[in-house]
Structure formats: structure tokens, C-alpha cells
Amino acid sequence: MGTTQLESVPEPKYWHLKTVLSDALDSEFAVGEILPNERELAARFGVARATLRQALEQLELEGRLQRRRGVGTTVAPPRVGVSVGDPGHSWPGTGDAADAWQPVDSHQAVPPAAVARLLDAGPDEETHVVRRTRMSHGQPLAAELLYIPAGSVPGLSAIDAPGGPARARTVLRELCRLELEGQDQAVELGSARADDAKELDRLPGSPVLIVTTRYYAQGRTAAVAVATYRADTCRLTFGDTGGGVQLLAG
Amino acid sequence: MGTTQLESVPEPKYWHLKTVLSDALDSEFAVGEILPNERELAARFGVARATLRQALEQLELEGRLQRRRGVGTTVAPPRVGVSVGDPGHSWPGTGDAADAWQPVDSHQAVPPAAVARLLDAGPDEETHVVRRTRMSHGQPLAAELLYIPAGSVPGLSAIDAPGGPARARTVLRELCRLELEGQDQAVELGSARADDAKELDRLPGSPVLIVTTRYYAQGRTAAVAVATYRADTCRLTFGDTGGGVQLLAG
Numbered sequence: 001m002g003t004t005q006l007e008s009v010p011e012p013k014y015w016h017l018k019t020v021l022s023d024a025l026d027s028e029f030a031v032g033e034i035l036p037n038e039r040e041l042a043a044r045f046g047v048a049r050a051t052l053r054q055a056l057e058q059l060e061l062e063g064r065l066q067r068r069r070g071v072g073t074t075v076a077p078p079r080v081g082v083s084v085g086d087p088g089h090s091w092p093g094t095g096d097a098a099d100a101w102q103p104v105d106s107h108q109a110v111p112p113a114a115v116a117r118l119l120d121a122g123p124d125e126e127t128h129v130v131r132r133t134r135m136s137h138g139q140p141l142a143a144e145l146l147y148i149p150a151g152s153v154p155g156l157s158a159i160d161a162p163g164g165p166a167r168a169r170t171v172l173r174e175l176c177r178l179e180l181e182g183q184d185q186a187v188e189l190g191s192a193r194a195d196d197a198k199e200l201d202r203l204p205g206s207p208v209l210i211v212t213t214r215y216y217a218q219g220r221t222a223a224v225a226v227a228t229y230r231a232d233t234c235r236l237t238f239g240d241t242g243g244g245v246q247l248l249a250g
Numbered sequence: 251m252g253t254t255q256l257e258s259v260p261e262p263k264y265w266h267l268k269t270v271l272s273d274a275l276d277s278e279f280a281v282g283e284i285l286p287n288e289r290e291l292a293a294r295f296g297v298a299r300a301t302l303r304q305a306l307e308q309l310e311l312e313g314r315l316q317r318r319r320g321v322g323t324t325v326a327p328p329r330v331g332v333s334v335g336d337p338g339h340s341w342p343g344t345g346d347a348a349d350a351w352q353p354v355d356s357h358q359a360v361p362p363a364a365v366a367r368l369l370d371a372g373p374d375e376e377t378h379v380v381r382r383t384r385m386s387h388g389q390p391l392a393a394e395l396l397y398i399p400a401g402s403v404p405g406l407s408a409i410d411a412p413g414g415p416a417r418a419r420t421v422l423r424e425l426c427r428l429e430l431e432g433q434d435q436a437v438e439l440g441s442a443r444a445d446d447a448k449e450l451d452r453l454p455g456s457p458v459l460i461v462t463t464r465y466y467a468q469g470r471t472a473a474v475a476v477a478t479y480r481a482d483t484c485r486l487t488f489g490d491t492g493g494g495v496q497l498l499a500g
Contacts (some may be wrong), residue, residue, distance in 0.1 A: 015444070058455050061441040079438060085335060085488050099320025174438050186331060187437050189457055189481040191311040194265070204265050205308050207439055207457060231439040238335050238488050239434025 014054035017047055021055055025064055025075055035065070035073045052098055060207075066232050067203060076232060082134075082141055084185065084229075085238030091180055091215065092146055092225060093172035101144070105130040105167030111147045111224075118214055118224050120150055128153065130168045133199060134227070141234055142211075143199045144227035148175055152222040178217040186212045187236060194220070196228045207231045264304035270306055275314055275325055283288055283348055285315070285323045316482050317453060326482060332391055334435065334461055334479075335488030340474060341430055341465065342382070342396055345424035351394070353379040353380075353418030356425040361397045361474075368474050369399055378403065379404055380418045383449060384477070392461075393449045394477035398425055428467040436462045437486060446478045457481045 021041075035041065042052045057074060059065040060235040066076045092101065108126045111119065121127065127147045150156075153174035163165040190210040197204040213225040229236060271291075272429060285291065293301045305324060307314040316326040342351065356377045363367065371377065377397045384392040400406075403424035411417040440460040447454040463475040 012454065018455075022340075040330060054455075058441050060454075061439055061457055063299065063438065063440075081436060085435075154368045172270060185335075186485045187459065188329060188485035189311055189439065189459060190313075191308050204262065205268075205311075207311055209437065209459075235436045235438035237434060237436045239432075242497075 012054075013047065014051045014058065017045060017051060017055040018058045020045065020058060022064060025059070031050060031074045031075050031077045033075050034071065035075070037072075060232065063232055067206075069201065069203065079233055079235045080136065080141075081137070081237045082229065082234045083238075084187075084236040090145075091172070091176045091178075092130075092223075093169070094176060100136060101134050103131045103165045104133055104171065105164050106130045106168040106171045107163070115147050115224050115226065118212075119147060119221055121149060125149070126157075128171050130171050132168070138228070139233070140200050143196045144225055144230040146172075146225045148223045152178060161181045175223060179221055180215060180217055180222075181219070182216045184214050185238075187210075188235070189231075190228065192228060200228070200230050202230060202232075209234065209236060211236065262304075262439065263297065264308065267295060267301060267305040268308045271309060272314060272336055275309070279325045281325050281327045283325050284321065285325070287458050298466075309445070310350065310482065317456075318452065319453065329483055329485045330386065330391075331487045332386070332484045333436075333488075334486040339430075341422070341426045342380075342394075342473075343419070344426060348384065350391075351382045351384050351387060353422065354383055355377045355414050356380045356418040356421045357413070363477065365474050368462075369397060369471050371399060378406075378420050378421050382418070389483070390450050390480070392477045392479040393446045394475055395456045396422075396473060396475045397472045402428060402467070425473060428472055430467055430472075431464060431469070432466045434464050435488075438462075439481075440478065442478060450478070450480050451481060452482075457482065459486060461486065 029035070038049055038052055042049050045052065055166055056065060060067060063076055063079050066074050068074060093103070107129055109129050110116070111121065111127050113130070116123065116125070119127065127149045130146040130148065132144045132146065133140055134144065148171060153171060155177065156174045157172060157235075161170045188210050191206050192200065192202050192204055192206045193207045194204045196208070197206060200208075203206075209229040209231045211227045211229060213227070214221050215223040215225070253353055261474055274460040279285070286294075288299055288302055292299050295302065306315060310317060313329050315323050317323050345351070357379055359379050360366070360374055361371065361377050361379070366373065366375070367379065377399045380396040380398065382394045382396065384394065398421060403421060405427065406421060406424045411420045411441045438460050440458050442450065442452050442454055442456045442458045446458070447456060452458075459479040459481050461477045461479060463477070464471050465475070
């Protein structure tokens with residue numbers, strides 16, 4: 001059986017082109033400006049379209065370019081520092097950054113297998129799923145699904161609020177009755193699912209940063225949040241000197 | 251001036267293929283197994299090579315596949331949780347995870363503009379640059395450059411150790427004499443520079459997670475570390491319940 005062969009050249013052609021393009025972005029283009037189309041750019045730099053596209057993808061990974069639905073490829077503004085770590089620990093919906101998160105709705109569903117493992121839930125066990133969006137200056141930064149087992153919100157009545165943001169707030173309010181004992185977080189690379197991509201104004205499959213937060217209460221995992229952050233516009237900040245959404249150099 | 255057009259179809263063909271391939275990985279392949287070559291795969295699923303390649307790239311972003319120099323595309327093991335946040339705060343080279351970081355060398359150089367801004371350094375001001383590698387089970391996880399202004403290590407003598415790991419350890423030992431007042435961290439997406447890619451056994455331009463740590467002492471930024479983590483094998487963990495390198499559920 002054959003293998004998917006890779007180029008073994010240490011510095012492929014698109015890599016050099018990327019450096020040249022990066023310099024051109026600095027000297028000739030302003031933030032928000034739309035790049036010429038691929039045909040024009042390929043002709044200008046004397047490269048094949050495929051090579052150009054690879055270089056553009058690199059620059060997108062590095063946050064220099066943004067591909068936007070229906071607009072094209074634009075020069076990206078510097079990434080925004082978004083506070084994610086919370087040394088004081090608080091339940092979702094409380095704390096300083098609470099107003100940046102907007103509850104969208106809440107329903108009940110079987111969580112993905114990885115989340116079910118963290119919650120120690122059975123394979124077909126439904127949890128509450130609260131959907132929230134994090135906004136900054138009118139732009140979506142992140143879409144979150146918060147998985148809350150029924151046992152973590154025992155006082156919740158089904159008739160309190162049937163759906164929408166009101167239901168989401170009711171579930172979060174019930175969760176806050178538990179005493180939060182700790183939380184931990186993990187960040188990893190992912191690709192935007194179609195529904196998240198739409199909410200974040202990205203193309204499906206765009207690289208995203210996935211932040212998984214485990215909330216501990218009553219000696220077990222009481223809730224798990226899976227937040228999908230735009231990797232093009234966000235740098236995630238952790239630590240004791242930041243706070244809220246802040247601009248960080250470079 | 252034209253624009254770089256993007257497909258506006260919400261679920262492109264490669265997206266569906268990705269789901270099909272993902273199921274095939276679960277049911278037919280073992281971790282570490284080498285995939286058939288692109289021609290065979292494209293024929294099997296009845297898609298164009300370009301479509302197949304996009305789907306493979308998605309699965310690589312999601313950590314399902316690894317492209318390895320000289321080997322091909324293999325089924326990736328689950329990502330490893332790597333502790334990055336340090337609630338207790340410690341200088342590099344001290345603390346629990348110290349033995350996972352191996353000092354490589356130290357030289358003097360002008361830091362990149364973004365680092366110089368964080369250090370409040372002049373445009374042509376050289377700093378010490380300590381290079382370290384983080385290993386786990388014989389595999390490289392991260393490559394780090396630690397920028398230390400001369401003012402943070404005033405007792406350092408040029409003749410103590412001229413270069414190599416011994417020099418790196420000498421610089422770190424001097425840095426530890428300062429009282430650490432705090433630190434903060436940021437995580438963002440990047441693409442592997444050629445030198446980091448080589449050290450991490452990746453192709454140049456592979457997506458990586460870049461962790462920037464600012465160390466505060468004497469009321470200012472005393473050092474800045476820029477660590478490049480493999481995005482294919484690592485999930486970065488922050489918080490008070492982890493510690494060291496640990497396996498987290500998928």
C-alpha cells in the first residue's frame with residue numbers, strides 16, 4: 001500500500017512567497033483593504049495559483065489575512081487579546097466578563113462522546129445544552145456549548161421557561177446555586193463546524209481555537225463548556241494581570 | 251480592483267467527505283497506520299484529488315491525522331494534555347515541569363518587534379535569547395525562545411560559559427535571582443517557522459499554537475518566552491487540577 005507523499009524540501013516555494021507577500025502587506029496595504037484577486041497576485045509575483053493559495057493560507061494562519069464570506073481576502077487588524085483564564089473561578093454567566101457572553105438558547109441533547117466522558121455520563125444520557133455567544137464591539141469572538149447534567153441543576157423546572165435566551169438564563173441561574181470548587185481549561189486547534197462557522201462569520205473548516213472548561217462542584221465535574229474562538233482575530237489570554245477584552249501588542 | 255472570491259456554499263463537498271473519512275478512520279484504521287495514497291483514496295471515494303486534499307487538511311487541523319516527513323499521512327493518536335498555565339508562577343527552569351524542558355543554547359540577538367515592545371526595549375537593543383525544547387516520551391512538544399534583557403541578569407559574566415546548554419543554564423540561573431512578581435500568558439494560532447518545524451519534526455508552515463509568557467519582576471517585564479507547540483499532538487491545559495504532562499480524554 002502506498003503512502004501520501006510529502007515534499008521533503010525544507011523551504012518550499014510558497015514559504016518564500018509568504019515572506020515577500022508579508023513585506024508587501026506592511027508596505028502597500030492598509031488594514032481592512034481587499035487584496036487583488038488570485039490571478040492578479042499570481043501574475044505579479046510570477047507564481048502558480050496553487051503556490052499563491054498556499055502562501056495566502058499561511059498568512060491567514062498567522063493572522064495577517066482574513067478570508068471573509070462574500071467580501072474576499074482582506075488585510076487583518078492585529079489580533080485582539082481575549083481573557084479566557086479566570087484565576088478567581090466563577091460559574092458561566094457571573095463574573096466580570098459576564099456581559100460579553102450572550103445566552104442564545106438551551107435545549108436537551110446527548111453530548112459528544114468526549115464531553116460525555118468528562119461528565120462521566122452514560123452513552124445515551126441527555127444533558128442541558130446552553131448555547132452562548134461572546135461578542136466584542138459588535139463582532140462575534142466565540143460560540144460556546146455548555147453541557148450541564150440534570151443532576152447539577154436539580155431545582156430546574158421544565159415549565160420555567162420553554163426555550164430561547166430566557167431558558168438559557170434560567171439554567172445558568174440554577175447552576176450557580178452549586179458551590180464551585182475549581183475549574184481547569186484546555187486549548188487546542190480545531191476546525192469550525194458549519195453551525196459555529198455561520199455564527200462566527202467564518203467559512204466552515206476555518207481553523208479555530210477550542211477551549212474546553214471543566215467546572216467542578218460536589219466532588220465531580222458539574223458542567224463542561226466547549227467554546228470555539230475565531231483563531232484569526234483572537235489571542236487567548238490567561239493570567240492575573242489581564243482582565244476582560246484587552247489589546248495586546250503584536 | 252477585483253477580490254479573491256470565496257465559495258459561498260455553506261457545506262462544501264470536502265466537508266461531507268471529511269465526515270465520511272472520519273468514520274472510516276474510526277472503523278477501518280488503527281492509530282499510527284499509514285493511509286493509502288491520495289490517488290487511491292480519491293478513487294475510492296469518487297472525488298477529485300483537490301477535494302480529497304482539503305478533507306485531509308481538515309482532519310489534520312482536528313488532530314485526527316498527522317503528516318510526517320518521509321512517512322506520509324498517518325492516523326494520529328489522541329492529543330496529549332500538556333500543562334502550560336502555572337498558577338503558582340515560577341521562573342523558567344524551576345518548578346515541577348523543569349525536567350521536561352531542555353536548555354539548548356543561549357546567544358544575544360535583537361528580538362522581533364512584537365517582543366521588543368513587550369520588553370520596552372529599543373529597536374536595535376540586543377537581549378539574551380535562550381533556546382529550550384520541551385520533550386515528552388522522547389518526542390518534541392515545543393520549541394521556545396526566551397528573551398531576557400541584560401538588565402534582568404546584571405550579574406551575568408560573559409566568560410562564565412561561552413555557549414551551548416551550559417550557557418543557557420547560566421543565564422536562567424541568573425534570572426532566578428530576581429523575585430518573580432507575576433506572569434501572564436497568551437495563546438494564538440501560528441505557522442511553524444522553518445527552524446522550529448525542523449526541531450518539532452513538522453513541515454514548515456504547519457499550524458502551531460504559540461504561547462507567549464510575560465514574566466514580571468521589579469515592576470516591569472523582566473523576560474518574555476515565545477513557545478511554539480505542535481498543534482497536532484498537543485492540547486494545552488491551564489488550571490489548578492492538572493500538573494505536568496497528563497492524558498486527557500479526547
